[in-house]
Structures are given as structure tokens and as C-alpha cells.
Amino acid sequence: MPGRGPRPESESPPRWRRRKDARPQEIVAAAMDVFVERGFAAAKLEEVAARAGVSKGTLYLYFPSKDELFKAVIRSAILPNLEQAETLAAAGGGPCFPVLERLLRMVAHLVATTRAAAIPRLVMAEAGNFPDLAAFYHREVIRRAFGLLASLLRRGIAGGEFRPVTVDATVRLIVAPLLMSAVWRSSFDGLDGDAPLDVPALVETHIDNLRRVLLRGAGEK
Amino acid sequence: MPGRGPRPESESPPRWRRRKDARPQEIVAAAMDVFVERGFAAAKLEEVAARAGVSKGTLYLYFPSKDELFKAVIRSAILPNLEQAETLAAAGGGPCFPVLERLLRMVAHLVATTRAAAIPRLVMAEAGNFPDLAAFYHREVIRRAFGLLASLLRRGIAGGEFRPVTVDATVRLIVAPLLMSAVWRSSFDGLDGDAPLDVPALVETHIDNLRRVLLRGAGEK
Amino acid sequence: MPGRGPRPESESPPRWRRRKDARPQEIVAAAMDVFVERGFAAAKLEEVAARAGVSKGTLYLYFPSKDELFKAVIRSAILPNLEQAETLAAAGGGPCFPVLERLLRMVAHLVATTRAAAIPRLVMAEAGNFPDLAAFYHREVIRRAFGLLASLLRRGIAGGEFRPVTVDATVRLIVAPLLMSAVWRSSFDGLDGDAPLDVPALVETHIDNLRRVLLRGAGEK
Amino acid sequence: MPGRGPRPESESPPRWRRRKDARPQEIVAAAMDVFVERGFAAAKLEEVAARAGVSKGTLYLYFPSKDELFKAVIRSAILPNLEQAETLAAAGGGPCFPVLERLLRMVAHLVATTRAAAIPRLVMAEAGNFPDLAAFYHREVIRRAFGLLASLLRRGIAGGEFRPVTVDATVRLIVAPLLMSAVWRSSFDGLDGDAPLDVPALVETHIDNLRRVLLRGAGEK
DNA sequence: AATGAATGAGACTTCATTCAT
DNA sequence: TATGAATGAAGTCTCATTCAT
Structure with missing residues (x-):
């Protein structure tokens, strides 16, 4: 004993x-x-x-070093993202736009509430000094997320639900406001007495816009 | 010499x-x-x-110090932006959407070609360490640019050219892809053998989308 | 086990x-x-x-500490030496030169085969940082070994077997090649593709030389 | 202040x-x-x-680093040695033994008077941790010095001045007392109230011994 | 008797900043 | 105005030593 x-x-x-x-x-x-x-x-x-x-x-x-600790931090913020992505991807059949909506609201929630929202800013800021980390993030997070959205778009287009948009550009245009929101919140938010960024409202407007952009026959009424 | x-x-x-x-x-x-x-x-x-x-x-x-040199760098990147903004603002009467188009293409060109495109990333990365600089940038660049766009939108709405969109959110949604492009180019571009970001193409798609989103009666045809 | x-x-x-x-x-x-x-x-x-x-x-x-462990290591390498010395000293009467021969070959064997040969180098290297250890080693090993040799020389001289050499200096000259060999083996041996030091051969030549130096009437033939 | x-x-x-x-x-x-x-x-x-x-x-x-400073120290102690070696080598024709004598007394003087005498001990102590430095020292100092002595011996043998000794072993046996003296002085000297090492006396005895060992017809008288 | 996680003093090294020239 | 040798505070990292279990 x-x-x-x-x-x-x-x-x-x-x-x-x-x-x-x-x-x-x-x-x-x-x-x-x-x-x-x-x-x-x-x-x-x-x-x-x-x-x-x-x-x-x-x-x-x-x-073993500050560098590795930094990488561990970034990686630890990736797992939840990946799981999140899996969950979203699992939302199978049916129309695509509602899936897109849920997806955007989910990310918006993350951006608005978690401190990990500052991770993208960190990665981007240090990309030059940690090329391997940037590559890792790019490969494991960005590419995967982009791929997910691209699949969704293609499925919607194939099924006649979406107009035949340029997939790559549209993926970026879908993501940009969320990414910007994440970065914004950890940089400028609350400055100068401005009201803090209202992420949910922004996303709802974004979704409305996407409805007009993506859906066939949308927008006229 | x-x-x-x-x-x-x-x-x-x-x-x-x-x-x-x-x-x-x-x-x-x-x-x-x-x-x-x-x-x-x-x-x-x-x-x-x-x-x-x-x-x-x-x-x-x-x-007098590294900090001040950094601030001078940021400020020096602001002047051209401000002049740019003035020029844009000067584009007087007539329909608003073409003004918006020119504006976006102009910024896209800056993002795609100048090294100053990395400034926003710098400011965002160091916002926490230089609150006064972030505030300065926010006040002198962002707020001004946002104000410019907001005016344009309001004029378009008032003139019946644009649908009555939520101005604040729409401004951010207009800006986001450009900001993201600027940041992207200095962080992830060229990673992993991906093709570099095609900013002009992205902006053209963005403009197409905005046409559907903003213009009355657009999209149905 | x-x-x-x-x-x-x-x-x-x-x-x-x-x-x-x-x-x-x-x-x-x-x-x-x-x-x-x-x-x-x-x-x-x-x-x-x-x-x-x-x-x-x-x-x-x-x-209790790294220092003490070091000292224990050095001391532990002394015991065998002391026993060795006792054994040698016990080789009583008769002519002295054969005793010296056996002694040198014995040490040469130790130097050539045991890792404890590196101890003298350790002690010398750290003598400045561990004065008490150096003193201890000096007192317990060196002085004793020197004393042993000095006695042998004096006996040989007294018995007419050896020429009347300067005892102190001769002791050092007898020891030096062995000490140098020990140090050499743990420092330079095998460097640069040189053949490793042939300790036995060196000692045999040393013994030959000593025969000429010490023995009365030696060398002329 | x-x-x-x-x-x-x-x-x-x-x-x-x-x-x-x-x-x-x-x-x-x-x-x-x-x-x-x-x-x-x-x-x-x-x-x-x-x-x-x-x-x-x-x-x-x-x-650029402590390591490099250490190497610079070692190297700086080599130059004088090399010059010394050149000087010695320049001592041209005539009998060899007097050259050897001068050489030994010269080194003995260095060992007895300069602080650089501690360099060999440093190199040997750190040889394991600085293999390249050890190799450098071995190549630039030791091998050169050994070569010098070997040449001298061979010349003496060829000229009939010296007995046909084993050159390699003899070189080491010539050097050992000097090397040991150098190391000794920076390790044990003055310990325990012993008299400090009398390097000149040691060398004179060494020279006497070498006379008996090397010279033809020496020793019998 | 044994462990191994935790500690913290201390060393090397960097780099913004100063100042005599 | 310009230089660049010199500074020294500060940060990362190591490792002998301790102690609760």
C-alpha cells in the first residue's frame, strides 16, 4: 500500500x-x-x-513551449467547431434552406456568446508567424466548413430549390458576415460608446438576404 | 538617388x-x-x-517609441482611405446602386493589389493592446465608411430605388465580404495549394446578390 | 532480476x-x-x-542533494582504488621493479576497461566548484597512491636496485601517462577517425622507459 | 553612476x-x-x-551565444599555441635533443605562468558536451603538436641520434607530464597545504629521463 | 519506502531605448 | 541630423528540490 x-x-x-x-x-x-x-x-x-x-x-x-501551448489552445477551440459541423451535416434530407438557417443561427449564437469567437482573429493575426498552425486551421476548420456549405448549396441547386449560383463565391459570401462578427466582437465592440454588435439581428437580415439570393422565385413578392 | x-x-x-x-x-x-x-x-x-x-x-x-511608430503606420494608411471615401461621397446625384457598385469595385481593387490591405488585420489583432488606436481607427475609418454607406442606402430607399432594408445591418453585410477578403489575403491565401482568393469575382457575385437584395422589383426576372 | x-x-x-x-x-x-x-x-x-x-x-x-550524490559517486570510485592500492602494497619483499610493472599494468587495465576511468577527469573538471571534494580526492586517492609509489621508489633506491632519482618528480612522471590516458579516453578518443588510444602498448613502452631510467646499469646494453 | x-x-x-x-x-x-x-x-x-x-x-x-563565447575563448587560446608550435618547428638543423629540451622548457614555462594552462582541462571537461569543439581542438592543437614531436623523433632516429623508439607511444609519454602539470595546477594545486607543483623541476627530471630513454649510448655512465 | 506533480529561483537571451560622438 | 555601441528590463525555459499521497 x-x-x-x-x-x-x-x-x-x-x-x-x-x-x-x-x-x-x-x-x-x-x-x-x-x-x-x-x-x-x-x-x-x-x-x-x-x-x-x-x-x-x-x-x-x-x-513544451509557448508555441505549443498556443497551438493547443487553437486546437482545443477546433474540436467543438468540428463537432458542431458534424451535427449540422447530419441534418439530412428535406429542403436545404432551413438547414442553412439553423446553421447560421447556431454559429451566430457561438459568436455572440463564447469567448472562443476570438480564435479566428488570433489565428489570422498570427498566421504569418505560425504558418503550420494557419495551415492546420485552414485545413481542419475552414476547408471543412466551406465544404459543408458547398455541399449544401450544390444539393439545393441540384434539387431545384436554389438558383444556380457560383458555389465558391457564395460560400464565402455566406460566411463573411459571421467571421466579421466574430472578429468585430473581440476588436471594436463597445468602442466609442457605440451599441455592441447585435449579432442575431445581423444574422436574421443575412438570412433574409440569402433567401432572396438563393431561392428560386423568391424576392418578387 | x-x-x-x-x-x-x-x-x-x-x-x-x-x-x-x-x-x-x-x-x-x-x-x-x-x-x-x-x-x-x-x-x-x-x-x-x-x-x-x-x-x-x-x-x-x-x-518617440515603437508604439507611436505603429500608430503612425496605421494613421498613414488611413489618409488614402479617407480621400477615397471623399471621392466616393462626391459622386452626387443619380441612381444609388451604380455608385455602390463603383465603390465596391474600388475597394476590391485596393484589397487585391495593395499591401495596405493587411492594415485591418493589424488593427484588429492589436486592438486589445492599443485601445486608443482601435478607437481612433474605429472613429476615423470605420464609422466614416459606415456612415457613407448608410447615407447611400437611405438615399436609395428614400428615392424608391431600394427596398426598405435595415440600414445598419445591411451596411455590415455589404462590408463584410471585403473586410474578410482583406484579412484572408494576408492570412490564409495560398495555403495548402488552394487557388488564391479571386477578389474581383467575389465582388461581382456580391454585387449581383446585392442587386437582388436591394433593388425594388429585382430578382423576379 | x-x-x-x-x-x-x-x-x-x-x-x-x-x-x-x-x-x-x-x-x-x-x-x-x-x-x-x-x-x-x-x-x-x-x-x-x-x-x-x-x-x-x-x-x-x-x-540530500545533487552535490552529495556527486560526492558519493566519486567516493564510490575511490574504494576499489584503495583496495587496489592495498593489494599492491601487500606485494612485499623481493625486487621493486616487477612490483612497479604489475602495478602499472593493473592500472592500465582499469583505465582501458572501466568507465570509472573518467572519474579523474570529473574531479579535475569540478575541482574549482567542489574544493572539499577535490581535497578529499587529493588526500584519499592521490596522496595515497603517490605515497605508495614513493615508498616503492625509496625501497628500490635503498636496496641499490634503483638509481638515486628524485622521488617526488619521478612519482609524478610515472603516474602522468596513466592519468593522461584516463582523461584522453573520455575526451578525445575516437575523434577524427584516429585509432583509439592503445593503452597497453603505451604502458609497455612506459615500462621499458622506466627500466632505463630507474634501474642501475640498465640502458647501456 | x-x-x-x-x-x-x-x-x-x-x-x-x-x-x-x-x-x-x-x-x-x-x-x-x-x-x-x-x-x-x-x-x-x-x-x-x-x-x-x-x-x-x-x-x-x-x-551570439554562451556556446560561441566559449568556443571563442578556446580558439583564442589556440593561436598562441600554434605560433608557439611554429616557432619551435622553425628550430632547424643540428641535433634533435636540444630542440626537444627547449621545447619542453618553453611549454613548462607556459604551464607554470599563464592562466591559459587551464584550457586543456576545460576542453577535456566539456569534450562530451561540445564534440565539435573537442574535434577542433584535437585537430588544430593536439594533432599538430603531436605531429611536430613525431617529426622530431623520426629525424633523431634517422640521424642515429635517437634509439629506434616507438614514435607514437613516445610522443604521448613526452607530452603526458606537461599536460598533467597543466591540469594539476588548475585542480589540485595548493590543496591540503602541499607545496605547489614545481613544474620546472619536474620538467628537468623529465628531460633527464628522456635523455636516458632516447639518446644512443646514454645512461650507461 | 516511494512516487511524481508541483514549485520557483535563476540562467540565457532579446530588443526597445538611450546617448556620446 | 545621424549613428550604432551600449544598456537593462523582461521574458522564456530549465531543473534541483519539495511534499502530499
């Missing part, structure tokens, strides 16, 4: 042991906050450590 | 001494390059000085 | 519990390897622990 | 520019002291800077 390792792990915590498996995630969460607030270069590991409630050295037990 | 380094040092001053007024602009130009390539924090004044053909110390004759 | 790691952990204790006395020696052995390979400062306790098959913390159950 | 720049250095020269070309050498000299006293790893650049009378950052104006 003596030489036993740590973590009985489950039974009644008499003292409340430190949940060690949670450590990396706690650190990533703290790092996300600091990176989002300061940007990569201006983020100090000292502050990350302080917010995670650990010492500076502890960071290096889990991440 | 113009872009030459420093110190003619000896021979008879050619009547007009080395245009000392050009110095700051040369420095700002060099700084813009470096900031755009590296981001604020990763930009080294050593490299700025080298590209400007001056010594590090000389930078401090014109700019 | 012996060199195994820790933690039999569960099955019936095989009568004699894991020879706990062996632990410190296993650690010292592992530490010797690492110190020899890396030098004191560059040696990491992490690696020592890994090679000893224990955890880092365990080291501190046996040695 | 306040925010002043760099050292006016002291008295009168009221303008007297900073001898900037001397800087690197001053730094190397200071670094040699610290490396010799502490060893590579335990040497602190802070202390090097302090002894050189410059700031820490200044070191990096001249040497």
Missing part, C-alpha cells in the same frame, strides 16, 4: 485531492483567456500560470 | 538638401512592411531601420 | 524483501554513468533516476 | 573614443577567467559581463 501511486481517483474525497487530469485543460482555458486578451506575443506565461492557479514551471509539465 | 541610404556626407549640397521631409515617410513605409509581415510584437525596429536604410537611432528622431 | 526497477508491488514477498541496501548503489551506479557522460552540471537528476529505475523523489531518500 | 552610458574609463583623455575594437578581446579575456574558474556550465554570463566591464546585453553584440 505504501509505494502506491497517486489517485484512488473516486471514493469519498476526504481532503479533496487536486484533480490532476483536469490540469492541462485548466491551463489551456487560462491560456485561451490570456491569448485572446493580449495576442500571442504580448501574452505572458506568468499570467497564464497565475490564472490557471499553477506555477510557471507547471506549464512546462504539460506543454 | 531618392531611395539611397543615408549620408551623402561630403559633396556640395545639391541646392535642395536631401528632402528631409521624406524621411519619416520612408520610415513609415518600411515599418508598414515589417508590421504587416510580422505583426506588431514580432516586428523588430532593427529590421525597420534596415529596410528604411537608416540606423536604429534615427527612428527615434522621428518617432 | 537484480537490476530491475522498483515495485514488485503485489505478489508474495519472496522471503527476503527487495534488498533495500542495493538501492543506493544502483543509484550511484546510474549517477556515475550520467556524470561521466555529461559532466556534473549538465547531468540531470531526471536521467539518473530514469537509469536507476526509480523516481526523482527517491533519489532524495538516499542523497 | 547614474544613467550614464559607457565608461569614460577614467582620467584625462577627455574625448578619447571607446576603443571599440578591443571589446571582443576584453570580453574573451574576462570569459576565459570565468570559464577557467567555474567551468562552462557554472560560469554565469552576468559575471563575465561584470568582469569585462560591460552589460550582459553587450556580450551578445559580439557573440
Whole structure:
């Protein structure tokens, strides 16, 4: 019994042991906050450590460098996105436009409520300094999201639901307002006493516009 | 003779001494390059000085700090924008949509061809670290540009040319694809063997869409 | 079975519990390897622990600090030397030169075959940082070895076997090639494609030379 | 003492520019002291800077890293050696043994009087951590010195002055006492109240011994 | 007796900024 | 006006050492 390792792990915590498996995630969460607030270069590991409630050295037990911690932050923000995308993609048959609507509202919600909305800005800002990370993000998030939308558009066009639009350009035009909103919120929002960006309203208008742009016979009435 | 380094040092001053007024602009130009390539924090004044053909110390004759140099770079990228905006605003009477078209194509050209297209990304990336700069940019560039578009929309609506759209949201939806293009070009473009972003094509599709969205009676035909 | 790691952990204790006395020696052995390979400062306790098959913390159950572990390593390399010395010293009466021969060949064998040959280099390298250790080594190893040789020389001289050489200097001249060989092997050996140092051959020549130098009437034939 | 720049250095020269070309050498000299006293790893650049009378950052104006500074120190100690070697080699015709004598006394003088005598110990101590440096030293110093001695021996043998000794082994046996002396002086000298190593006396005995070993017909009288 | 997660002092290194020339 | 050698604060990263389990 003596030489036993740590973590009985489950039974009644008499003292409340430190949940060690949670450590990396706690650190990533703290790092996300600091990176989002300061940007990569201006983020100090000292502050990350302080917010995670650990010492500076502890960071290096889990991440070999600031770069890798940064990448871990970005990656950790990707998983939810991917799952989100899967969920959306699963919404099978029927008309396409309602799927598009749900999709846009979902992303709008994410943009409006989560702090991970600042991730795209981080990635774009540091793309030049982390080409591999930019490539990773591009491949795993952007391309996938674009592909999803492109499929949806093509299905709608094939089924006669959508007008025969230029798929690639339209995908970008669909995404742009959401991306801009995400970036906006973490850059200019609340400046100068302006009202904060009303993402839901923006998206509803966007959806209305898309209805006119995409649907056959829409717009005339 | 113009872009030459420093110190003619000896021979008879050619009547007009080395245009000392050009110095700051040369420095700002060099700084813009470096900031755009590296981001604020990763930009080294050593490299700025080298590209400007001056010594590090000389930078401090014109700019009191790296921060101020950065701000000068951003501000210097604003002037052309403002003039651009004036020009556009001057396009007086007649139908509004063609004005909008010209405007979008003009910006698209800027985005596609100038390196200043990376400025918005810089500003957004450093907004958290330079709140006053973000505010300045927001006030002097964004608000002005948004105001311009809003006026145009209102005039079009009042004249019966445009449908009664939600002005604020529509302004953002008009701008978003251009902003996204600007950011995109300096972040992801050329990654993974993808074709580079075709900004003109994107803008033409955007204009087509806006025609359906904005113009009364458009779209049914 | 012996060199195994820790933690039999569960099955019936095989009568004699894991020879706990062996632990410190296993650690010292592992530490010797690492110190020899890396030098004191560059040696990491992490690696020592890994090679000893224990955890880092365990080291501190046996040695209060890295310094003390280092000293233990050096001391552990002294014991065999001392025993060696005793053995040599025990080789009593008769002519002295054959004793010297055996002695040199014995040391040469140690230098050529054991990794402890790197100890002198370690001690010399760290003498400045561990004055007490250097003093200890000097007192317990060097002085003793020198004394042994000095006695032998004096006996030989007294018995008319050796010429009346300067004892102190001759002792050093006897030792130097062996010491140099030990250091050489752990520093330059195998560099640049050179053949490795042939210690036995070197010692045989050394013995030949010493025969001419020490023995009365030697050399003329 | 306040925010002043760099050292006016002291008295009168009221303008007297900073001898900037001397800087690197001053730094190397200071670094040699610290490396010799502490060893590579335990040497602190802070202390090097302090002894050189410059700031820490200044070191990096001249040497890109601690490693490179170390290598520069070693290399700087090689030049004199090489020149020394050239001088020795230039000692042309005539009998060989006197040349050998002069050579040994010269090196003995270096060992006894200069602080660079500690360089071999440094190189040997760090050979494992700086293989390229060890190879460099081996190639540029050791091999050259060995070659010089080997030539001398061969010439002496060919001329009938020397007995037909094994050249390689003999070279090492000639060098060993000097190398050991150099190492000794920076490791054990003065320990325990012993008298410091009398290098000249040692070398004279060594020369006497070599006379018996090398010269034809020597020793019998 | 043993573990290994956690610590934090300390080292190297960078770079914006200064100032004598 | 211009230089560039020099500075030193600050940041990243390492690793000997500790301690709750």
C-alpha cells in the first residue's frame, strides 16, 4: 500500500485531492483567456500560470513551449467547431434552406456568446508567424466548413430549390458576415460608446438576404 | 538617388538638401512592411531601420517609441482611405446602386493589389493592446465608411430605388465580404495549394446578390 | 532480476524483501554513468533516476542533494582504488621493479576497461566548484597512491636496485601517462577517425622507459 | 553612476573614443577567467559581463551565444599555441635533443605562468558536451603538436641520434607530464597545504629521463 | 519506502531605448 | 541630423528540490 501511486481517483474525497487530469485543460482555458486578451506575443506565461492557479514551471509539465501551448489552445477551440459541423451535416434530407438557417443561427449564437469567437482573429493575426498552425486551421476548420456549405448549396441547386449560383463565391459570401462578427466582437465592440454588435439581428437580415439570393422565385413578392 | 541610404556626407549640397521631409515617410513605409509581415510584437525596429536604410537611432528622431511608430503606420494608411471615401461621397446625384457598385469595385481593387490591405488585420489583432488606436481607427475609418454607406442606402430607399432594408445591418453585410477578403489575403491565401482568393469575382457575385437584395422589383426576372 | 526497477508491488514477498541496501548503489551506479557522460552540471537528476529505475523523489531518500550524490559517486570510485592500492602494497619483499610493472599494468587495465576511468577527469573538471571534494580526492586517492609509489621508489633506491632519482618528480612522471590516458579516453578518443588510444602498448613502452631510467646499469646494453 | 552610458574609463583623455575594437578581446579575456574558474556550465554570463566591464546585453553584440563565447575563448587560446608550435618547428638543423629540451622548457614555462594552462582541462571537461569543439581542438592543437614531436623523433632516429623508439607511444609519454602539470595546477594545486607543483623541476627530471630513454649510448655512465 | 506533480529561483537571451560622438 | 555601441528590463525555459499521497 505504501509505494502506491497517486489517485484512488473516486471514493469519498476526504481532503479533496487536486484533480490532476483536469490540469492541462485548466491551463489551456487560462491560456485561451490570456491569448485572446493580449495576442500571442504580448501574452505572458506568468499570467497564464497565475490564472490557471499553477506555477510557471507547471506549464512546462504539460506543454513544451509557448508555441505549443498556443497551438493547443487553437486546437482545443477546433474540436467543438468540428463537432458542431458534424451535427449540422447530419441534418439530412428535406429542403436545404432551413438547414442553412439553423446553421447560421447556431454559429451566430457561438459568436455572440463564447469567448472562443476570438480564435479566428488570433489565428489570422498570427498566421504569418505560425504558418503550420494557419495551415492546420485552414485545413481542419475552414476547408471543412466551406465544404459543408458547398455541399449544401450544390444539393439545393441540384434539387431545384436554389438558383444556380457560383458555389465558391457564395460560400464565402455566406460566411463573411459571421467571421466579421466574430472578429468585430473581440476588436471594436463597445468602442466609442457605440451599441455592441447585435449579432442575431445581423444574422436574421443575412438570412433574409440569402433567401432572396438563393431561392428560386423568391424576392418578387 | 531618392531611395539611397543615408549620408551623402561630403559633396556640395545639391541646392535642395536631401528632402528631409521624406524621411519619416520612408520610415513609415518600411515599418508598414515589417508590421504587416510580422505583426506588431514580432516586428523588430532593427529590421525597420534596415529596410528604411537608416540606423536604429534615427527612428527615434522621428518617432518617440515603437508604439507611436505603429500608430503612425496605421494613421498613414488611413489618409488614402479617407480621400477615397471623399471621392466616393462626391459622386452626387443619380441612381444609388451604380455608385455602390463603383465603390465596391474600388475597394476590391485596393484589397487585391495593395499591401495596405493587411492594415485591418493589424488593427484588429492589436486592438486589445492599443485601445486608443482601435478607437481612433474605429472613429476615423470605420464609422466614416459606415456612415457613407448608410447615407447611400437611405438615399436609395428614400428615392424608391431600394427596398426598405435595415440600414445598419445591411451596411455590415455589404462590408463584410471585403473586410474578410482583406484579412484572408494576408492570412490564409495560398495555403495548402488552394487557388488564391479571386477578389474581383467575389465582388461581382456580391454585387449581383446585392442587386437582388436591394433593388425594388429585382430578382423576379 | 537484480537490476530491475522498483515495485514488485503485489505478489508474495519472496522471503527476503527487495534488498533495500542495493538501492543506493544502483543509484550511484546510474549517477556515475550520467556524470561521466555529461559532466556534473549538465547531468540531470531526471536521467539518473530514469537509469536507476526509480523516481526523482527517491533519489532524495538516499542523497540530500545533487552535490552529495556527486560526492558519493566519486567516493564510490575511490574504494576499489584503495583496495587496489592495498593489494599492491601487500606485494612485499623481493625486487621493486616487477612490483612497479604489475602495478602499472593493473592500472592500465582499469583505465582501458572501466568507465570509472573518467572519474579523474570529473574531479579535475569540478575541482574549482567542489574544493572539499577535490581535497578529499587529493588526500584519499592521490596522496595515497603517490605515497605508495614513493615508498616503492625509496625501497628500490635503498636496496641499490634503483638509481638515486628524485622521488617526488619521478612519482609524478610515472603516474602522468596513466592519468593522461584516463582523461584522453573520455575526451578525445575516437575523434577524427584516429585509432583509439592503445593503452597497453603505451604502458609497455612506459615500462621499458622506466627500466632505463630507474634501474642501475640498465640502458647501456 | 547614474544613467550614464559607457565608461569614460577614467582620467584625462577627455574625448578619447571607446576603443571599440578591443571589446571582443576584453570580453574573451574576462570569459576565459570565468570559464577557467567555474567551468562552462557554472560560469554565469552576468559575471563575465561584470568582469569585462560591460552589460550582459553587450556580450551578445559580439557573440551570439554562451556556446560561441566559449568556443571563442578556446580558439583564442589556440593561436598562441600554434605560433608557439611554429616557432619551435622553425628550430632547424643540428641535433634533435636540444630542440626537444627547449621545447619542453618553453611549454613548462607556459604551464607554470599563464592562466591559459587551464584550457586543456576545460576542453577535456566539456569534450562530451561540445564534440565539435573537442574535434577542433584535437585537430588544430593536439594533432599538430603531436605531429611536430613525431617529426622530431623520426629525424633523431634517422640521424642515429635517437634509439629506434616507438614514435607514437613516445610522443604521448613526452607530452603526458606537461599536460598533467597543466591540469594539476588548475585542480589540485595548493590543496591540503602541499607545496605547489614545481613544474620546472619536474620538467628537468623529465628531460633527464628522456635523455636516458632516447639518446644512443646514454645512461650507461 | 516511494512516487511524481508541483514549485520557483535563476540562467540565457532579446530588443526597445538611450546617448556620446 | 545621424549613428550604432551600449544598456537593462523582461521574458522564456530549465531543473534541483519539495511534499502530499
